[in-house]
Amino acid sequence: MRGPAVMFDNVSLQLGGTQVLDAVSFRVEAGALHCLVGPNGGGKTSLVRALLGQMPHSGVIRFEGVAKPVGYVPQLLDFDRNVPMTVNDVMALLTQRRPAFLGSSRSARAAQAEALARTGVAGIGTKPFGSLSGGQRQRVLLAQAISPAPWLLVLDEPTAGIDEAGVRLVEALVAELHDCGVTVLWVNHDLEQVRRIAQSVTVINQRVLFHGPADQIDCRLEDIR
Template identity: 40%
Template sequence: MTSPAAACATSNLSVAYHSEPVLRSVDLAVPQGVVMGVVGPNGAGKSTLIKAMLGLVTPLTGSSTFFGQPLAAVRQRVGYMPQSTSVDWDFPTTVLDVVTMGTYGTLGWIRRPGRRERDRARAALDKTGILELASRQIGELSGGQRQRVFLARTLVQAPDLYVMDEPFQGVDARSQQAIVRVLHDLRAQGKTVVIVHHDLATVREYCDHVTLLNRRVVASGPVDEVFTAANIRTAYEVTDGDAGFLEFAS
């Protein structure tokens, strides 16, 4: 029986900014139906990796595929949730309008969002637990609420692969748990989630697969197999004097 194609994969992917190497020959395959956390120290290239895969950054070498095909062939199967800092939160629009923007990809250039699209947006807001904020101006939201709006906008696209850059950045405990519930629900539906993550303490709770990255892939696979003290030590360049740093490993 043939195994399904990876939800996303890279081959020999290298990226540099102003001649400074950021990623070196990254080979990575994310199986379908998992929550994959991409973790590593600051400057490890985590966000650059997903941006290069999605064509938002031009790589020096290598290529990426999604479900065994180029991104252009399966673009509607891939949803991207960027960091919330990339948005002008002072722009005068409502939460419902922002989430409804997620339906634009299926509407084409001519059609405008109608009742059906707004109903889908409300359903996505309900899943993230903020339906009551639908008419709120986005500038009035807290950090956690903003992240849930971003997540709802991605959900309304109904992709098969969700790629999220720091979805837990700047969120409160309530929003954090709401986001985790959505991620695990997506996995239960057979969807695939890739998150850039920074908190080693929650990797085991949030993810079932993990990629340890520091400009190159140190290890990638099921959490129980690769989230080890040795791999964390290598990825984070931990010295013997920092043994407490490894308490989250198996």
């Protein structure tokens, strides 16, 4: 079984009168590990948020195949460090339907602990989330995205602020999920990493500038910087 194909059909988006996306059309194949690259302000994160139903847009975004659960790792989490929430509280808030103040069920706690272990932060569940380093927070966000295991995994620069060991761990985990059939859409600025991990790539700067195999990305470097 594979995750869904994702189709972007003539997707446009404006923010405050500024054209952020202009008639964006491309297809992510079912079960692909696909990277979305381009310059800062080019619309990558806006496109991801439109995909997740978080931003209004024109055009059509649709799935072919099983699209749920969806896992999502945002680029940044707007979080007040003074809020007294533990890592377990954050995991409960982000991964379950029942109110977080009720706590997690035993099975949910076990799944959350396993996800934290898979992202290299086992045993930190009782620590205040606000006390974590940037790299640790990114690992927790990745853990919540894979609990429960998704069929579509959307990553917005998940290795930003993580050390080299953490980068390799994230790459290995994503590769493992991909091998199990998960469709991965990864917003990425690191072209070396893109060449290393991706099957296919879309270069976007308001509109699609290139869409094709990852080994052809060098031909569009001037559009990415």
